[in-house]
Structures are given as structure tokens and as C-alpha cells.
Amino acid sequence: xxxxxxxxLHKGGVPDDTxxxxxxxxxxxxxxGPVTAIVTGWDANLDxxxxxxxxxxxxxxxxxxEPLAHPNAELVRQALASVLPAGSILLVPHAxxxxxxxxxxxxxxxTPYVPDVVDIEGMEGTWLKAVRQELGxxxxxxxxxxxxxxxxxxxxPGAFRPADRVLGGGRVVDKSAEVGTLTARRRYLETxxxxxxxxxxxxxxxxxxxxxxxxxxxxxAIAEDLAEAMGAAVSCSRPVVDARWMDKSRQVGSSGHxxxxxxxxxxxxxGSFQHLAGIxxxxxxxxxxxxxxxxxxRVAEVGIxxxxxxxxPALASRVREETSAPGKERRRS
Amino acid sequence: MEILVCAKRVPDTAENxxxxxxxxxxxxxxxxxxxxxxxxxxxxEEALQIAARTGGKVxxxxxxxxxxxxxxxxxxxxxxxxxxxxxxxxFQGSDGRGIAxxxxxxxxxxxxxxxLTGVQADDGCAQVGGMLAAMLDxxxxxxxxxxxxxxxxKLKIGQEIEGGSKEISAIDLPCVLSIQTxxxxxxxxxxxxxxxxxxxxxxxxxxxxxGVAPDAAGEAAAKVKRVDYFVPPAGQxxxxxxxxxxxxxxxxxxLLKAKGGLN
Numbered sequence: 001x002x003x004x005x006x007x008x009l010h011k012g013g014v015p016d017d018t019x020x021x022x023x024x025x026x027x028x029x030x031x032x033g034p035v036t037a038i039v040t041g042w043d044a045n046l047d048x049x050x051x052x053x054x055x056x057x058x059x060x061x062x063x064x065x066e067p068l069a070h071p072n073a074e075l076v077r078q079a080l081a082s083v084l085p086a087g088s089i090l091l092v093p094h095a096x097x098x099x100x101x102x103x104x105x106x107x108x109x110x111t112p113y114v115p116d117v118v119d120i121e122g123m124e125g126t127w128l129k130a131v132r133q134e135l136g137x138x139x140x141x142x143x144x145x146x147x148x149x150x151x152x153x154x155x156x157p158g159a160f161r162p163a164d165r166v167l168g169g170g171r172v173v174d175k176s177a178e179v180g181t182l183t184a185r186r187r188y189l190e191t192x193x194x195x196x197x198x199x200x201x202x203x204x205x206x207x208x209x210x211x212x213x214x215x216x217x218x219x220x221a222i223a224e225d226l227a228e229a230m231g232a233a234v235s236c237s238r239p240v241v242d243a244r245w246m247d248k249s250r251q252v253g254s255s256g257h258x259x260x261x262x263x264x265x266x267x268x269x270x271g272s273f274q275h276l277a278g279i280x281x282x283x284x285x286x287x288x289x290x291x292x293x294x295x296x297x298r299v300a301e302v303g304i305x306x307x308x309x310x311x312x313p314a315l316a317s318r319v320r321e322e323t324s325a326p327g328k329e330r331r332r333s
Numbered sequence: 334m335e336i337l338v339c340a341k342r343v344p345d346t347a348e349n350x351x352x353x354x355x356x357x358x359x360x361x362x363x364x365x366x367x368x369x370x371x372x373x374x375x376x377x378e379e380a381l382q383i384a385a386r387t388g389g390k391v392x393x394x395x396x397x398x399x400x401x402x403x404x405x406x407x408x409x410x411x412x413x414x415x416x417x418x419x420x421x422x423x424f425q426g427s428d429g430r431g432i433a434x435x436x437x438x439x440x441x442x443x444x445x446x447x448x449l450t451g452v453q454a455d456d457g458c459a460q461v462g463g464m465l466a467a468m469l470d471x472x473x474x475x476x477x478x479x480x481x482x483x484x485x486x487k488l489k490i491g492q493e494i495e496g497g498s499k500e501i502s503a504i505d506l507p508c509v510l511s512i513q514t515x516x517x518x519x520x521x522x523x524x525x526x527x528x529x530x531x532x533x534x535x536x537x538x539x540x541x542x543x544g545v546a547p548d549a550a551g552e553a554a555a556k557v558k559r560v561d562y563f564v565p566p567a568g569q570x571x572x573x574x575x576x577x578x579x580x581x582x583x584x585x586x587x588l589l590k591a592k593g594g595l596n
Binding site for chain 2 (some may be wrong): 019072073074092095096097099100102103104105106107108111112113115116129131132133134135136137138139140141142143144145146151184185186187188189190191192193194205206212230231234237239241242244249251254255256257258262263265270284285286287291293294295297298300301302303304305307310311314315318319322323
């Protein structure tokens with residue numbers, strides 16, 4: 001069995017959640033084999049970071065180079081291609097950085113690339129049998145790939161549960177000297193932080209969240225009216241921001257905000273994994289969607305198959321009946 | 334600047350309820366509504382805006398069959414000067430790597446300063462742009478949400494990263510960029526626009542025209558193969574509220590009260 005490596009995403013000296021998930025994916029490929037972590041970077045936190053992984057990985061390869069101070073996929077590709085032995089299987093989280101890094105890396109290493117793996121059924125000889133999703137998560141697909149010459153596998157964040165057991169005693173190996181001069185034709189300049197809007201959706205206990213099903217800009221008022229009746233705030237999924245119907249500061253998802261409400265009404269939202277990645281803290285999710293096959297129904301507690309444009313006004317007027325009863329007042333608009 | 338945009342015709346998930354065929358070998362394609370992969374429209378719009386500022390023209394290419402011509406015509410109606418259809422029986426069953434190899438051969442037969450793709454298509458792989466760049470040895474950036482032309486040799490780009498932040502980089506030309514939705518507002522295409530380009534000839538290129546080796550594309554070359562399609566497991570699955578709309582509203586009211594949804 002080829003050696004399996006896990007690329008560690010990290011920020012501010014802290015490993016990403018996926019650092020604990022990749023070994024679980026690796027065990028589905030090679031149940032007994034060791035998994036080696038690869039960490040790239042350049043700052044005082046890097047050693048502390050490597051140390052923090054010794055409970056999860058028996059071996060951690062550290063690549064400390066000044067040009068890697070900022071994770072530039074072009075440079076990380078060069079670094080990985082110089083240290084990974086031929087035939088290696090590399091696991092990478094399928095998040096923004098992994099999408100940037102991996103397709104090109106698989107060409108550089110001349111190996112198969114399987115993106116966005118959500119499950120691994122196991123190996124048949126050297127053939128991997130894995131599960132992917134297509135058409136925005138509406139269908140699943142079994143795929144096969146021969147890993148005899150190695151592979152780059154991008155693993156969906158959150159798809160594999162970290163093991164409970166802690167190994168301990170992992171050792172850090174400095175591989176920096178094996179990486180030669182790194183030259184970039186794409187040079188990092190700066191990071192522009194996300195804008196904050198008039199409403200901080202990350203602090204709202206109840207969110208009325210709208211997706212493509214809202215249809216047109218004028219209909220946003222329907223959601224705003226329900227939010228007013230319920231004392232909630234309106235958030236949205238990516239297509240609503242793309243269409244310029246709501247501000248980017250209202251977007252829930254891996255490219256927007258991570259929210260932790262108590263109650264989340266997903267209205268006309270199909271439920272892509274990028275959107276679901278922005279909902280934390282196990283809220284009570286109610287999904288309202290015309291399409292009974294929408295993936296959102298697989299994660300919601302309660303589902304309603306209806307046209308949100310008709311259902312939301314009906315709900316709003318019923319909420320108003322209740323809250324206009326004596327002694328009750330709407331919290332705010 | 335000469336700009337190439339790689340586009341794909343895909344089932345429109347907003348217009349279709351996707352069903353899997355009985356054998357599980359594919360989705361039911363008979364009554365599907367197809368459209369241009371949404372991010373590709375943003376890529377074409379971005380290309381047109383850059384060409385308007387810098388001069389040069391926009392070419393749209395797709396790998397597929399005769400039915401994919403409609404995608405090229407739509408993007409030509411947006412303003413692309415040229416559409417190119419790459420089609421060959423030998424390309425059937427190509428995986429993403431095969432498509433990238435075909436596009437590489439095409440790019441090398443022409444001269445382009447900038448190559449754009451949509452960030453991902455119906456298969457959710459988000460791979461062809463990055464592979465194409467590596468095959469051409471061009472720099473690459475994914476999830477691009479802004480492009481500014483600095484001079485003839487480089488661009489200043491913004492890339493989407495986690496949490497809604499944006500990373501700014503300079504990138505040398507020629508390069509490949511994968512374009513994220515929301516980067517611009519793609520222009521509207523009416524029937525009239527489509528009619529105007531209906532008779533513009535679209536060249537069709539095959540494996541021999543491009544010099545694509547038989548082991549570089551097609552089913553035999555695919556390193557990742559689909560086995561079958563299936564309906565994703567429901568997990569816990571939602572409790573579906575049944576009844577008239579009024580009844581459902583009543584049930585939901587009780588649930589919302591219990592869960593702290595009414596303030």
C-alpha cells in the first residue's frame with residue numbers, strides 16, 4: 001500500500017477541523033497504515049502547530065520556507081511535488097485552498113485526482129471505490145480510480161468523523177531542506193476582510209434564510225415581512241448575493257458567514273454543502289422548498305413542500321394573529 | 334487581449350427535478366432542460382468587459398457534440414466574437430483530465446493571453462481549469478471574484494476565501510482563471526440576439542485537427558470512472574409536514590414556539 005499523506009490547513013497556529021478528519025478518510029483506504037501529516041508555512045507558530053498534531057499523526061512533515069508564509073497554492077504545489085515520494089496518496093480538504101491546489105498538483109504528480117469525496121467504500125485491489133455528488137447534491141455517484149501510481153484525493157470537510165482515539169507520540173520531521181527555490185508567477189498582495197453590514201447575522205437567534213426560490217428582488221420583502229413578524233433577521237444563500245438582491249454581509253455559507261441560530265428557516269434554498277457548512281450549532285432547521293428532492297430536506301428537522309412565496313405570507317399573518325394578542329408586542333422590526 | 338472562455342452545456346438544476354434511470358447508469362436525460370453552466374456566463378461576461386477595455390476578442394470553446402452548439406451561440410449572442418466546437422467520437426467518456434488535455438491541444442494551436450473557465454460545472458469537480466493550467470505550465474487561480482488589468486503582462490485578481498474575505502494577488506499572463514459567480518452581472522440575451530448569430534459558422538475540430546493522442550482523452554484514458562448513480566442516503570431526513578397550507582402553518586407555529594422561533 002502506498003504511503004498516505006494529509007495536507008494540513010491551518011491559521012494562526014491552529015489546525016483546521018479537517019486535520020482530525022483526514023486520518024478517518026485514510027483508514028477507509030488503508031485501515032492499518034500510518035498517515036503522515038504535511039504542514040507548510042513560515043512563522044513562529046509552525047512548530048507549535050506541528051506539536052499539536054502529534055496526538056493525531058504518527059509523523060508530521062514540516063516544510064518551513066519564507067515564501068510559504070502565506071498559503072499560495074502555486075508555491076505549495078511546488079513544495080509538495082518536491083517532497084512527496086512517487087506513488088503517494090495525498091488527502092486534501094476540498095475547501096477553497098484545496099480547489100486551488102489539487103487539480104494542478106495531480107497533473108504535476110501524474111496521478112488521478114478525485115475531487116470532493118464524501119465517502120469511501122474501500123479498496124478492491126489497487127482500485128478505490130468512493131462516493132461523490134453531482135448536480136448540486138441531488139444525485140450521488142460511485143466512482144472508481146486506480147491508485148497504483150498514487151493519487152490526489154480532495155475530501156469534503158465534515159464528511160468523515162474524526163476518530164476518538166488519540167495516538168500520542170508523533171514525531172516531527174523537518175523536510176524544508178528537500179524543497180528548493182520557490183518561484184511564483186502569482187504573488188500574494190493582501191487580504192481584504194469580509195464586510196460587516198447593518199445586521200450581524202452571526203448573532204441572530206432566528207434566521208429567515210432565502211435562496212434562489214425567492215425568484216426576484218421584489219420578493220425579498222416577503223421574507224423581510226415574516227422576519228419583522230417573528231422578530232427575526234433575513235439571511236440568504238449565494239445566488240441571492242450573486243444577483244445583487246441582498247448584501248454579501250447576509251450570506252450564510254463557507255464563502256459567507258458562519259451562523260449559530262436557534263431556529264433556521266431555509267426558504268427556497270436547495271442546500272449545497274457550501275451553504276450547509278455555514279450553519280453551526282445544530283439549530284432547528286425548517287426547510288420550505290417546491291422541489292421535494294431538494295438536498296436541504298436531508299438535513300432539515302422539518303420539511304414543507306410548498307411555494308415559499310405563498311407559504312411565507314401565510315405564516316407571517318398567522319404569527320401576527322398570535323403576537324398581536326393582548327400583552328404581547330413585537331420585539332422589533 | 335485575446336481571451337478564451339471554456340464553457341459547458343449542463344442540465345439546469347433550477348428547472349429540473351433530477352431522476353436517476355432504472356439501471357442507475359445515468360440520470361434521465363430525455364426531458365431535461367439544458368442551459369449554459371451558470372459560472373461560465375459570468376466568465377464570458379468578464380471576458381467581454383476585459384476585451385472592451387483592452388481591445389482584442391473573446392472566443393468561446395466547448396467540448397461536446399452537435400447539441401452543444403446552442404451554448405456557443407448563446408455566448409456569441411452575449412458578444413463573443415467566435416465559437417469553437419471540439420467534437421470527436423474518440424473524446425466520448427473523457428474525464429476532467431481528458432477534457433483538460435483536449436483543451437490544452439486547442440490552446441496550443443492558437444494564441445491566447447487569458448483563459449477563463451467557470452468555477453465548476455454539473456459534476457462539481459472544479460478541476461479542468463487547474464489541470465489545463467498545469468498542462469500548459471501557466472499560473473492558475475481559482476474562485477476569482479475580481480480582475481483588474483495592470484499592464485499587458487499581468488493582472489490583479491481577487492479570490493474568494495473562507496468567511497467572505499478576499500485575497501488579492503498579482504498574476505502573470507498568460508494564465509488560467511476559474512471564475513466564481515457574482516463577479517459581475519452577466520448581460521441579458523434575448524431571442525433576437527440569438528437569431529442574429531444563428532447563421533455565423535462555428536468551426537468543428539476533432540482529434541486529428543488538434544493532434545490529441547488517443548491515450549490522452551476518451552474513456553480508455555479516464556483515470557476516474559463513474560460506476561453508477563444513486564439517490565443520496567436520507568440520513569435522519571426531515572419530518573415532512575402534511576396537510577393543507579393552513580394545517581401546516583398551525584403545526585409549524587407549535588414547533589416554532591417550542592423551539593424559540595417566535596420572539
